[in-house]
Amino acid sequence: MRTHRSFWMVCVMLALMVSACGGQPTPAASPSESGAGTAAAPAEQKSPAVVRVGWAGSPDTLNPAAALLSESFVIYELAYSALLDLELDGEYSPDLAESWTHSEDGLVWTFKLVPNTKFHDGTPLTAKDVVFSFNFYKDHEDFPYMTGYTTAFESVEAPDDTTVVLTLNEAIPNLFSQIVFLYILPEHIWKDHTEGAAATEFENLELIGSGPFKLKQYAQGEFVHLEANRDFYRTGPKVDEVVFQTFSNLDALVQAIKTGQVDMITEMPNTAVATLRNAENVTVVTGAPLAPDVTDIILNQAGGDNCPTDEGGVCSGHPALADRNVRLALAHATNKQELIDIILLGLGTPGLTLIPDSLGTWYNDKIADYPFDLVKANQILEDAGYKDSNGDGVREMPDGSRDLTFRLNWPSDSTVAPRLAELLGKTWGQIGVKLEMQALDPDALTSICCPAFDYDILIWGWGSDPDPSFLLSVMLTDQIPTGMSETGYSNPEFDDLFIQQSRELDPAKRQEIVWKMQEILHEDVVYIVPFYSKAVQAYRTDRFKGWIVDQPKLALDDVTSLMVVEPVR
Amino acid sequence: MSAVTTTSFGTIWRSARRNWMALAGLSMLAAAVIVAVFAPLIAPYDPKADLKVSIDDIYAPPSAAHWLGTDDAGRDVLSNFIYGARVSLIVGFFASFISVFIGGTIGITAGYFGGRVENILMRITDIMLVIPDLPLAVVLVALTKPSLMNIILVIGLLGWTGTARLVRSQTLSVKERKFVLRAKAIGCGHFHILRRHIFPLVLPLLVANTVLVISLAILEESTLSFLGLADPTTLSWGQMLNFAFTRGGVSAGAWWALIMPGLGIVWVVLGCTLLGQGLEQVLNPRLEWHHLSVGPKMVARGAKEERP
Numbered sequence: 001m002r003t004h005r006s007f008w009m010v011c012v013m014l015a016l017m018v019s020a021c022g023g024q025p026t027p028a029a030s031p032s033e034s035g036a037g038t039a040a041a042p043a044e045q046k047s048p049a050v051v052r053v054g055w056a057g058s059p060d061t062l063n064p065a066a067a068l069l070s071e072s073f074v075i076y077e078l079a080y081s082a083l084l085d086l087e088l089d090g091e092y093s094p095d096l097a098e099s100w101t102h103s104e105d106g107l108v109w110t111f112k113l114v115p116n117t118k119f120h121d122g123t124p125l126t127a128k129d130v131v132f133s134f135n136f137y138k139d140h141e142d143f144p145y146m147t148g149y150t151t152a153f154e155s156v157e158a159p160d161d162t163t164v165v166l167t168l169n170e171a172i173p174n175l176f177s178q179i180v181f182l183y184i185l186p187e188h189i190w191k192d193h194t195e196g197a198a199a200t201e202f203e204n205l206e207l208i209g210s211g212p213f214k215l216k217q218y219a220q221g222e223f224v225h226l227e228a229n230r231d232f233y234r235t236g237p238k239v240d241e242v243v244f245q246t247f248s249n250l251d252a253l254v255q256a257i258k259t260g261q262v263d264m265i266t267e268m269p270n271t272a273v274a275t276l277r278n279a280e281n282v283t284v285v286t287g288a289p290l291a292p293d294v295t296d297i298i299l300n301q302a303g304g305d306n307c308p309t310d311e312g313g314v315c316s317g318h319p320a321l322a323d324r325n326v327r328l329a330l331a332h333a334t335n336k337q338e339l340i341d342i343i344l345l346g347l348g349t350p351g352l353t354l355i356p357d358s359l360g361t362w363y364n365d366k367i368a369d370y371p372f373d374l375v376k377a378n379q380i381l382e383d384a385g386y387k388d389s390n391g392d393g394v395r396e397m398p399d400g401s402r403d404l405t406f407r408l409n410w411p412s413d414s415t416v417a418p419r420l421a422e423l424l425g426k427t428w429g430q431i432g433v434k435l436e437m438q439a440l441d442p443d444a445l446t447s448i449c450c451p452a453f454d455y456d457i458l459i460w461g462w463g464s465d466p467d468p469s470f471l472l473s474v475m476l477t478d479q480i481p482t483g484m485s486e487t488g489y490s491n492p493e494f495d496d497l498f499i500q501q502s503r504e505l506d507p508a509k510r511q512e513i514v515w516k517m518q519e520i521l522h523e524d525v526v527y528i529v530p531f532y533s534k535a536v537q538a539y540r541t542d543r544f545k546g547w548i549v550d551q552p553k554l555a556l557d558d559v560t561s562l563m564v565v566e567p568v569r
Numbered sequence: 570m571s572a573v574t575t576t577s578f579g580t581i582w583r584s585a586r587r588n589w590m591a592l593a594g595l596s597m598l599a600a601a602v603i604v605a606v607f608a609p610l611i612a613p614y615d616p617k618a619d620l621k622v623s624i625d626d627i628y629a630p631p632s633a634a635h636w637l638g639t640d641d642a643g644r645d646v647l648s649n650f651i652y653g654a655r656v657s658l659i660v661g662f663f664a665s666f667i668s669v670f671i672g673g674t675i676g677i678t679a680g681y682f683g684g685r686v687e688n689i690l691m692r693i694t695d696i697m698l699v700i701p702d703l704p705l706a707v708v709l710v711a712l713t714k715p716s717l718m719n720i721i722l723v724i725g726l727l728g729w730t731g732t733a734r735l736v737r738s739q740t741l742s743v744k745e746r747k748f749v750l751r752a753k754a755i756g757c758g759h760f761h762i763l764r765r766h767i768f769p770l771v772l773p774l775l776v777a778n779t780v781l782v783i784s785l786a787i788l789e790e791s792t793l794s795f796l797g798l799a800d801p802t803t804l805s806w807g808q809m810l811n812f813a814f815t816r817g818g819v820s821a822g823a824w825w826a827l828i829m830p831g832l833g834i835v836w837v838v839l840g841c842t843l844l845g846q847g848l849e850q851v852l853n854p855r856l857e858w859h860h861l862s863v864g865p866k867m868v869a870r871g872a873k874e875e876r877p
Binding site: 254255270272275341412413423436437438 | 642800812820821822
């Protein structure tokens, strides 16, 4: 499920995933291999080896400064270089930068670039292009994502052609997770498009970068045709071309791989897994997604002084949801295993907080979840004074003013939410809670969500960065008026810890703080997170081999995989 | 008054028995109603029972245990189908009553009084007619509380325009007839004329139209459910289609999960259409004959020989 609000983070995540591939998967590879890729050479003379990738989306623009959708970032990861790459095991590896050092205080970073690199149009890539790109992202505040990755940058300089000196205004622990998204743009092309709105309006239809693939042909909403960049500064791809073909829906994708129309699909419905497993020459793979989607049940807790009335806050949430006892009872009445079994058909893991298990060490696996226990849930409500005094099967507020009847909304394009709502209605009904269910158009959902807070309970989702900072920031008090906070949750202790973790340079100590923050969120029952979904992808075995499926994260459409697949002979 | 007796149900039944379309439609509808009413007795499984599925037994093909296979949550399609008839029929009947009531009132009023009243009412009708129904229904459903009642209201309140225009034109022709003019001449009041002379002649059209509107209402309900805008716990045929379509039924090749609700909708809609058209032939005085005709076929079929 790729939900509307999660788009931007999903994009980010995918971008991360994709960026992982820019270089070779060999960690810290020496930059000895330059020039044309050797592996692909024998394919000359014969018909080119073309990998056909099927997906249900398409890039919204080829301009990295303006892109919103995750599909765009998949393409950027193939066509652009960044200083570093994010690998499928969650580590950062050298890409355009072959080595780097930093000052004692962590404020000054010096990157050494791979020498003699070129853009796709043959122009040499120098440190000046890096400086130009970083400043370009930094100087614009209207870029959906890029601006956010440069907030800690004080200045960028290029003392010579292969050295970049980056000075930060504050030492931050997650610099690498931001640098992997900062694609290096050719200054000679972009210098005419830097002023104001021209930057986001530039269509960039040539997509000149320095990555392992270059653009051959592009039709918006139809396909993106890439060919191998034989001048790539590291080992190049083993295939000649990659075509990303857009299909109208997931069912069409499944049919396309079944019939051999495509060689790989980036997504598919879980319900088609059994069918495809039985199909000839098709292998279905599941695993932790590179960009985890978190499905969350959002409980409206905004009210009183926290209601952002200046930003249009209505704060019509049911008063019972402000009571932790009620939220706790709902958590105890949520049968996560049943939800996973039925909605995801087992392809997921029980959720705890917004930080998903695929964030690796940042995920606090020591938290004991509230077990599914209807007796206990009933007891909690009973003890807190929520009794069903009129015998209609629905409990009332302690003062008898209202029933525990909650509005439950979800985006109408979600494929998991209707079944989720149905199952929640069943178990929550057994503790005397009634739900008024309704799907809403994603735009309508945004307008009631936040900062309006004109809802009781929502089912929605977030995509995640490889770094936990973003998902944690969603629950900060100062994000309530901005619309990023969907719950209206406010806890000064949590806010303090957030600032601490954003400055803590020691990874172990930072992990401790991040774990503590998850404990607080879990203790306060800010969200109910039913599950973390697995990525489900499939590839054909009769045309290409070498897809990377043994890494901690699964992303066949990541550069990492597309760099190493080779034709079956 | 003969006008009343002509359209009494005994007469309708006698004529309808001779009309194969009406009979076929009636049988089809009756079958659907019986299935809906006795759903708990007929359905082999309880569609609200607890679920237990694994990735390999969703969309199970038809078998002895599940005659029509299972859906994306491992539920029996036949049982869902049987229970789904309830929602579709309830929405169909109630929404069409609302539509026909509103449309009938507006049509008769506009047609009988004419002049400014007609102008205002018919312009309102025209406006409602040109607003695309579906987007408006989607918006209204989103704005109101999600319940079966609201879906019924939305469909009913949007679907009356066709009836209004039809009834108006019938009223226009009826009110020019001699017996209406005579009634006016001897000083009968508007209400009396409407009730004793106009309404009885419009009623057959209304009955036939009601049945036709039922099919539109059922289609509209299925559309809204298919778009995922209905309460997911309300099991209707549109909802079944929605789940099968959005949750990979096509990929899984689960034709049973897609075809059955579709067939159900076709069955009821076809039944309504046949019955409605059959009734129209039987009842519509403009199509056959009416109580003042000398012979049964004095008025030609169609509207060519409109009386002065």
